[in-house]
Amino acid sequence: MEKKSKVKSQKSKLTEGEVVHVANLAHLALAPKEIKKIRDQLSEVLDYVKILQQVDTVKIVPTSQVTGLKDVFREDSVQPSLSVKDSLSESKNSEGEKFKVKSIFQ
Amino acid sequence: MKLNELTIKEAHEGLRQKKFSSLELVRACLGQIKRLDPKINAFITVCEREAAKEAERADKILGQKPTDISARPLLGIPVAVKDNFCTKGLKTTASSNVLADFIPPYDATVVTKIKDAGAVILGKTNMDAWAHGSSTETSDFFTTHNPWNFNRLPGGSSGGSAASIAADETIASLGSETAGSIRQPSSWCGTVGFKPTYGRVSRYGLIAMASSLDCPGPIAKTVSDAAILLRIIAGKDPSDATTSSYAVPNYLEKINKGTKGIRVGVAKEYLAVAENEIKEAVLAAVKTLEKMGAKVKDISLVDPKYAIAVYTILQRSEVSSNLARYDGIRFGFGREKFGQEAKRRIMLGTYYLSAGYYEAYYLKAQKMRSIICRDFEKAFKDVDVILGPSAPTTALPLGASKDHPMFGEMMDILFEPSAIAGLPGLSLTCGFSAEGLPIGMQILGPQFSEELLFQVGYAFEQATDWHKRKPKL
Amino acid sequence: MMRQIGQISQIRRANYQPIIGLEIHIELKTKSKMFCGCPADHFGKPPNTQTCPVCLGLPGALPVPNRKAVEWTIMAGLALGCQIPGESKFDRKNYFYPDLPKGYQISQYDQPLAISGKLGNIGICRVHLEEDTGKLVHVEKATLIDFNRSGVPLMEIVTEPDLTSSDEAKEFLQNLQRIIKYLGISEADMEKGQMRCEPTVNLEIKKGNLTVYTPLAEIKNINSFRFVKRAIDFEVQRQFEEFERTGIEKQAGNKVTRGWNEQKGITILQREKEEAADYRYFPEPDIPPMRFERKNIEDLRKKLPELPEKRARRFIREYGVSEYNAAILIENKGKADFFEEAVSYARELEKPPGTKAIGDWIVNKRVDLAKTSPENLLKAILAKAGAATLDDSELIAAITSVLGINQKAVIDYNNGKEPALMFLVGQVLRRTKGKGDPGQIRLLLEKELHDDKKR
Known part of the structure; x- marks a missing residue:
């Protein structure tokens, strides 16, 4: 049995609260104007993908990869790392060979 | 003929016979870039000095050891690389402000491979930011213009790579496709684009868009050039667990075997989506192949509109996860620098994967993906290849993609089913519209049927003159 | 929710029983990291000297799993009497934190490497494999990050909530540590962070004919066996007192995370994450699934040392x-x-x-x-x-x-x-x-x- 879905059957109009919640999950700071615009655009796409609900997939096994590959491993051997200089070279903020961010406790 | 107009094959011959030097070849391309790129905007970065230096090095090898040349099929030949392939010490932006100043400390596997083959990297080409789009209009920097008509879009996301080939700014180029990003701009720019089987070419160092779909591939001037490039970049990579160890053939070996007896399927669902002019050109191409001995058969495939829905869900979901690493801590700028399209995709993907919606969207799409895969498997029991239109329209005017949250999907509708199934596809020109814009057709085959696709494409190319037309520049 | 005073006095006389489950993380001592070739032995190494595009999460880098880490995790599962399902895979666990370079951790969600085992009379729910995060160092007004630890193979063992006392928890952990060391797959030194334990604690309280449960609390930041015991003891007492005071029972969504404060000897409510945990797990597209033949599992079983x-x-x-x-x-x-x-x-x-x-x-x-x-x-x-x-x-x-x-x-x-x-x-x-x-x-x-x- 397919799990009961929370997908709204009529219009997929997202609420602003939902958009803000998703933006928080995605770590995106959206301006109020953006929220409204994105809300409309997301709703439009959600409306479109509803056509999938027309297809009966109860007995179908999902496909997440198409290669048919399995058990791909590397052997446990050490390869050269980057130099500290190269590791830190693209960072805009570092201190004492470490990356630096604003205190996460503030 | 100007040097920058040469194909890989011609350039390789010319260098071997010392008709010209690599430096002359590179300078011819750089000259064309200088003359035209201010109007076309195909390149984000042009490596003028480094390319000249590399060319001089290649010339030295060409002068000393003739034996080395055949082992290095790109020796001294300029290649333009899409800006989502990491290039060590060379700015790699994915056309996003987030990576506006990012200089990778490593090379993508395909970049290593073309360097090992002797290529001279000419520069990095413009694209839709993060490869999200089919126009290059979502590039955070600028829009690339179509060499056939500067008021038109080149397509995307590999729009810069396709435009640079169409404008003869380079001899060869590398693109990447998730669903249409090689074939669609090839169709609009009149170039040859090849999207390989998923797993045929390493993704290591390709800035990830949708990991289960992404695939690097060549954009070239002729079918045999695409075959030469693919042979160089294809193969198992220990750094990419999803690459196949299936042997890479010499695609040129059987390329001129013709189409006699090859069963060509034509799907009505694909023709139905294309504009009339395109449909007619594709049907004419079918006739051409039939005359050459191919057996044409009408087939039916799952309506591509479902593939759009599947793609929209899987791709957005994977994007939302793949773009999570851009936090501005270890490299690049912070998340506030994401453009509108990237934000939209991240938001949608996050929503699809979030608690309570996973089954309804992501899992459902994965199941539909299975149905689409099976559908192709069934079709390929009756036919060897499937022929159809590439993009459903010819190049659209600048601005066409603006604020359209599914513009890419609509432009890529005929690429999405095969991309979702991980199949290879070759796009090449099969005519021109009344407005003088290229019309593309695509040839699809089962997984790892690259050799056959090149064979059919080459036969068509030899039988027609479309690839010889050049934009007036 | 406040309760009648009469009820509270009843509880005071009531029996209570701690219910404890353990989540244990153990760093494997493979030569290289979980998904790249950087050295896995990070303890005391100069910062950011053991990183590469993969474990720094640079654009375009891809993971390739370490065979040894997978085998060792299966062996640990076998040593704990687990079943090894024929199919397993990696998944992405998506969340943001500065020590998590990719914005997701490669972990295992619904198909762990080992399930349903037993150590003594404590049920083992699952054993799975994931990658460790970088290390955060807090200085004044800033947090510094060293990614040497990022991508080190981390085995997670989850017990059933079968433990009923802090002594039992301590004994279980020592027993487990011994097995891990016998297997030679980790030094499992808690002080060095090679073995970490997060107990989840609540109480079953009997009052008359009724049985009620206090809200679950997961305790983090414990770095020795001694403190496992002390943290659980503190938490049990705290929950009992809190229940007496508030009468709040366990319900969906009121699980809390508390940090063990070594200096004060107490657990402290950790700042709630802005969003309820929604990790948006999905199958890792960069790594093909794993399929295990019975024979391969039996070969690993034969490799087990005398426990x-x-x-x-x-x-x-x-x-x-x-x-x-x-x-x-x-x-x-x-x-x-x-x-x-x-x-x-x-x-x-x-x-x-x-x-x-x-x-x-x-x-x-x-x-x-x-x-x-x-x-x-x-x-x-x-x-x-x-x-x-x-x-x-x-x-x-x-x-x-x-x-x-x-x-x-x-x-x-x-x-x-x-x-x-x-x-x-x-x-x-x-x-x-x-x-x-x-x-x-x-x-x-x-x-x-x-x-x-x-x-």
């Missing part, structure tokens, strides 16, 4: 040591190995001390194994206690008796089953309380068995 409990039983059987001392001798693999080395050295001596005496000596004298060798230990024993005082007649009597009551072993030996001899040696040692030299006993036994055959 501590089994070894203790053998010590009792073969060397005649007491149950109590056997438990101490197997406490760590080094000590058990030392004991057996001393035993095998003793066998080369003409007049050795008894095997039981060697074990007793190590336990009773609290021998510092770092400061002596098996050889010197034997010298010390011989100097103080002398060789095993067992005259030949006593020994012969023991042998005769053992042969008499172990006819099956005698027949087995005569049919060419060599291990039967070791069994008989063990039985003799047991009868002589470990006195007598196993080598000599063996010779005598062989002679006796041969004579027996001739008869």
